[in-house]
Amino acid sequence: MKTATIGYPRIGAHREWKKALEAYWKKDITEETLLSDLKQIRTENLKKQQGKGIDFIPSADASWYDHMLDTALSLNIIPKRFRDLEKTPGLETYFAIARGNAGAVASEMTKWFNTNYHYIVPEFDSGTLPALVNNRWSQAYLEAKAEGIETTPVLVGPYTFVSLSKGVDSISEQVETLKPLYIEVLQKLEKDGAQWVQIDEPIVSTELDQAQMKSIVALYNDIKAAVPGLKLKLQTYFSSVAQWSILKEAKVDGFGLDFVHDGEVQLKELKDAGFPEGKTLFAGVLNGRNIWKTDLYEAKELVSALSSISSDVVLQPSCSLLHVPVTLQTEDKLPDWLRNGLSFADQKLEELIALKELINGDATKADQQQSAIKQLQEAPGRQSTAVREAVAALSDFDRSTPFEARKLAQKDAFNLPLLPTTTIGSMPQTKEVRQERLQWRKKEKSDQEYEQFIQAETKRWIEIQEELDLDVLVHGEFERTDMVEYFGEKLNGFAFTRFGWVQSYGSRCVKPPVIYGDVAFDEPMTVKESVYAQSMTSRPVKGMLTGPITIINWSFVRTDVPRRDVALQIALALREEVEQLEANGITMIQVDEPALREGLPLKASAHEAYLKDAVEAFKAATSTVKETTQIHTHMCYSDFDAIISSIDALDADVISIETSRSHGELVSAFEKYNYDKGIGLGVYDIHSPRVPSTDEMVANIERALTVLDPEQFWVNPDCGLKTRGETETVQALEKMVEAAVKVRTALQATASK
Ligand SMILES: CN1c2c(nc(N)[nH]c2=O)NC[C@@H]1CNc1ccc(C(=O)N[C@@H](CCC(=O)N[C@@H](CCC(=O)N[C@@H](CCC(=O)O)C(=O)O)C(=O)O)C(=O)O)cc1
Numbered sequence: 001m002k003t004a005t006i007g008y009p010r011i012g013a014h015r016e017w018k019k020a021l022e023a024y025w026k027k028d029i030t031e032e033t034l035l036s037d038l039k040q041i042r043t044e045n046l047k048k049q050q051g052k053g054i055d056f057i058p059s060a061d062a063s064w065y066d067h068m069l070d071t072a073l074s075l076n077i078i079p080k081r082f083r084d085l086e087k088t089p090g091l092e093t094y095f096a097i098a099r100g101n102a103g104a105v106a107s108e109m110t111k112w113f114n115t116n117y118h119y120i121v122p123e124f125d126s127g128t129l130p131a132l133v134n135n136r137w138s139q140a141y142l143e144a145k146a147e148g149i150e151t152t153p154v155l156v157g158p159y160t161f162v163s164l165s166k167g168v169d170s171i172s173e174q175v176e177t178l179k180p181l182y183i184e185v186l187q188k189l190e191k192d193g194a195q196w197v198q199i200d201e202p203i204v205s206t207e208l209d210q211a212q213m214k215s216i217v218a219l220y221n222d223i224k225a226a227v228p229g230l231k232l233k234l235q236t237y238f239s240s241v242a243q244w245s246i247l248k249e250a251k252v253d254g255f256g257l258d259f260v261h262d263g264e265v266q267l268k269e270l271k272d273a274g275f276p277e278g279k280t281l282f283a284g285v286l287n288g289r290n291i292w293k294t295d296l297y298e299a300k301e302l303v304s305a306l307s308s309i310s311s312d313v314v315l316q317p318s319c320s321l322l323h324v325p326v327t328l329q330t331e332d333k334l335p336d337w338l339r340n341g342l343s344f345a346d347q348k349l350e351e352l353i354a355l356k357e358l359i360n361g362d363a364t365k366a367d368q369q370q371s372a373i374k375q376l377q378e379a380p381g382r383q384s385t386a387v388r389e390a391v392a393a394l395s396d397f398d399r400s401t402p403f404e405a406r407k408l409a410q411k412d413a414f415n416l417p418l419l420p421t422t423t424i425g426s427m428p429q430t431k432e433v434r435q436e437r438l439q440w441r442k443k444e445k446s447d448q449e450y451e452q453f454i455q456a457e458t459k460r461w462i463e464i465q466e467e468l469d470l471d472v473l474v475h476g477e478f479e480r481t482d483m484v485e486y487f488g489e490k491l492n493g494f495a496f497t498r499f500g501w502v503q504s505y506g507s508r509c510v511k512p513p514v515i516y517g518d519v520a521f522d523e524p525m526t527v528k529e530s531v532y533a534q535s536m537t538s539r540p541v542k543g544m545l546t547g548p549i550t551i552i553n554w555s556f557v558r559t560d561v562p563r564r565d566v567a568l569q570i571a572l573a574l575r576e577e578v579e580q581l582e583a584n585g586i587t588m589i590q591v592d593e594p595a596l597r598e599g600l601p602l603k604a605s606a607h608e609a610y611l612k613d614a615v616e617a618f619k620a621a622t623s624t625v626k627e628t629t630q631i632h633t634h635m636c637y638s639d640f641d642a643i644i645s646s647i648d649a650l651d652a653d654v655i656s657i658e659t660s661r662s663h664g665e666l667v668s669a670f671e672k673y674n675y676d677k678g679i680g681l682g683v684y685d686i687h688s689p690r691v692p693s694t695d696e697m698v699a700n701i702e703r704a705l706t707v708l709d710p711e712q713f714w715v716n717p718d719c720g721l722k723t724r725g726e727t728e729t730v731q732a733l734e735k736m737v738e739a740a741v742k743v744r745t746a747l748q749a750t751a752s753k
C-alpha cells in the first residue's frame with residue numbers, strides 16, 4: 001500500500017517564507033534573494049517528505065503568496081486595474097494584486113471554503129484574455145526532478161477556479177475558455193515525464209446539481225483524452241462528494257476523497273455506487289486540518305472497508321497539510337501527555353507510514369500511538385462537572401428587552417451624532433509593541449514594565465483617537481498577540497504552542513490554540529485594559545472580546561465532545577467576562593465573530609443547524625447585560641447574503657462588516673433585507689498599506705445610505721488596524737472622520753431645508 005500527501009505547509013518550520021517575503025517588500029532583499037530563499041523552503045519540504053518515505057509527493061503546492069493568485073497570473077487573468085503595470089507581468093503585478101498599490105485597491109480576499117486560509121479572488125472582465133503565460137506547474141515539476149524527486153504537480157482545477165472567481169457570467173462557458181490552457185499545461189507535464197498530476201476540485205464537495213456535476217465529468221473526459229499518457233488524480237476535500245454516482249464516471253485515473261469530514265456519508269456513497277475498476281482510490285484517512293493523533297486501528301478498519309471497494313488504495317491526509325503547523329519537534333513547553341497526543345504536518349507523515357506498517361502487520365508504532373492517545377484521554381482538565389452542568393442548564397438565550405426598546409434607551413444613554421465614527425478594535429501592532437512583548441516573554445522585562453508599556457501605548461492611542469475626533473474609541477488591543485490566541489492563553493481548557501504557526505493570508509500567520517479540555521473562565525481577561533482606557537476619556541471605549549464561534553473555528557478543537565457543547569462552554573466563560581466588564585463601567589462591548597461566516601459547512605443542507613448553534617452561542621455570551629449596555633459585533637469578509645437573517649438573529653445592537661474590497665456588493669444584500677439594527681459597512685480596506693481618499697470613503701458611505709438609514713449607519717474601517725503602520729493609520733482615520741463629517745453635514749443641511 002502506498003502513501004501520498006496532497007499539499008504541504010509552505011511557511012517553513014521557522015516561518016522562513018514570511019520573513020523572506022516581508023524583507024522583500026521592505027526592499028531589504030532583492031528579487032533574486034527572495035526567489036532563492038523560497039526555492040530553498042520548497043526543496044526542503046520535498047526532501048522531508050521523500051525522507052519520511054512518502055510515495056506521492058506534491059509539487060507546485062508552494063506559492064509566493066496564494067495558489068489561486070498563482071493560477072490566475074499563470075493564466076493571464078489579471079484585474080483590469082493592474083493589467084498595464086508591467087510589460088510582462090511579474091512580481092510587481094503579482095504583489096500589487098494581492099496587496100494593492102498607490103493607484104489601486106487590492107483584489108478581494110476571501111476564505112478558502114470553511115478554513116482560516118484566505119485566497120485572492122480572481123477577477124474576470126470583458127477584457128480578460130486567458131492565455132498560458134507561465135507554466136508554473138512544469139517549472140515546479142522539473143525543479144523537483146532536478147533534485148531527484150519525482151512529484152505529483154498540483155493544480156487548482158478549472159471548475160473550482162472559475163466557481164471561486166468574480167465577474168463570471170456562466171461558469172461552464174468560462175471553464176471552456178480555460179480548458180485548452182489546462183490541456184497545454186498538462187501536455188507539457190506529460191512531455192516532462194510526469195506520471196501523475198493532482199487536480200484539486202473541492203467544489204465537488206459543495207452542493208452542485210446534477211447538470212453541474214455532469215459538466216465536470218465531461219470536462220475531465222475531454223482533458224483526459226488530450227493527455228492519455230498522464231495519470232489524472234481528481235482531488236476533493238473538506239466534505240463528501242455530493243453526486244458520487246455521477247462523478248465516478250469521469251475518465252480520470254484516480255480519485256482523492258475525504259473520509260474524515262462527512263466520512264461515513266462518503267463511504268456509504270462508495271458502497272452504494274461502487275468505485276470504478278482499475279482506478280486508484282486516494283483515501284483521505286488522516287485528518288489533514290486538525291492536530292490530534294489518529295487512532296490508527298480505527299483508520300485501519302476504514303482502509304479495510306475501502307479495500308473491499310477498490311483494489312488500489314493509497315493512504316493520504318484528508319486535505320493539504322497547509323492548515324496545520326509544521327512540526328512538533330520544537331514544542332518543548334507542552335506537557336508530555338498533551339504533546340504525545342498531537343500530530344503536526346511532519347508527524348502526519350510519520351502517521352501515514354505507521355498506518356501502512358500496521359496494515360502490513362507491524363503494530364509497533366501504532367501501539368505507541370494508541371497509548372499516547374489513551375494518556376491524553378485520561379488527562380487532567382478534560383472533564384469538569386460544573387462546566388458540563390452549566391451548559392446543560394442553558395435554556396434562555398434572549399436579552400430581556402427587545403431591540404426597539406434598547407435602541408431608544410441607548411440613544412439617550414450615548415447621545416451619539418449621526419453616522420458615529422469608530423474603529424474595529426486593534427491599533428497598529430508595531431515592531432516596538434511586538435519587541436516589548438518578546439522581551440517580557442523572555443523575562444528581559446518585568447510584568448510591571450510590560451504593563452506600563454501597554455498602558456502608555458493605550459493612553460497615547462486614546463489621545464490620538466480623541467484628536468482625530470472619533471466618537472467611539474477602542475483601547476487598541478496592544479496586549480494581544482492575536483484575538484483568539486490571547487483568550488486561549490487565559491481560559492481553562494486551552495493549551496498554546498510556541499511555534500505552531502499556520503498561514504492565514506499572504507505572509508500573515510496565526511497560532512491557533514489547542515482546546516483539549518472543558519473550557520472555563522479563570523479570571524478577568526480584558527477588564528484591566530478596558531477600564532484603564534475608559535478612565536482616560538469621557539467618550540465611550542468599547543470593551544473588546546472574541547466570540548465563541550470565532551474562538552472555536554480558529555482553534556484546534558478536541559473531537560470527543562460535540563462542537564456545539566464546546567462553543568457553549570466558551571460562551572459561558574465569555575458571559576462572565578461580559579458581566580465583569582459591565583460591572584466595571586464599560587457601556588459598549590464588542591464581541592467579534594469574524595469566523596462565523598467562514599465556518600458554514602460546505603453543504604447548504606447543514607447550514608441551518610450550524611447557524612442555529614452559532615446564534616445560540618453568541619447570545620449565551622451576550623444576552624445577560626442591561627438594556628443600556630450596547631452589544632456590538634464585527635465580521636470581516638463579505639458574501640453575507642445567505643446568512644443575513646442569522647446575523648440579525650444575533651440580536652447585537654450594532655454590527656460592523658467588511659465591505660470595501662468587495663466594492664460594495666454587500667450593500668445590495670440590504671436592499672432585499674430590512675435590517676433595522678446599528679450597522680457599519682467598512683468604508684476602507686485595512687489589508688493594504690494604501691491610504692484611501694476622503695472622496696472614496698464618501699462614495700462608500702453614500703452607496704451604503706442608498707439602502708440603509710443614516711440613523712442606523714456607523715462609519716468604520718473594514719477590520720482591525722493591527723497590521724498597519726502608525727502614520728498610514730492616522731492619515732486614513734483622519735480622512736475617514738472627514739468623510740463622515742462631510743456626509744453628516746450634507747444630511748443635516750438637507751434635513752433642515
Ligand atoms: C482577523 N484575522 C484573524 C484570523 N485568525 C486569527 N487567529 N486571528 C485573526 O486576527 N483570521 C482572519 C484574519 C486574518 N488576519 C490576520 C491579521 C494579522 C495576522 C498577523 O499579523 N500575524 C502575525 C503574528 C501575530 C503574533 O502573534 N505576533 C506575536 C509575535 C510573534 C513572533 O513573530 N515572534 C517572533 C519573535 C518576535 C519578533 O522578533 O518579532 C518569533 O516567534 O520568531 C506578538 O504579537 O507577540 C504575523 O506576523 O504573521 C494574522 C492574521
Ligand SMILES: N[C@@H](CCS)C(=O)O
Pocket residue numbers: 424425426483544592594634636719720721722
Ligand atoms: N477586534 C479585532 C477584530 C479583528 S477581525 C481587531 O480589531 O483586530
Ligand SMILES: [Zn+2]
Pocket residue numbers: 424594634635636718719720
Ligand atoms: Zn475583522
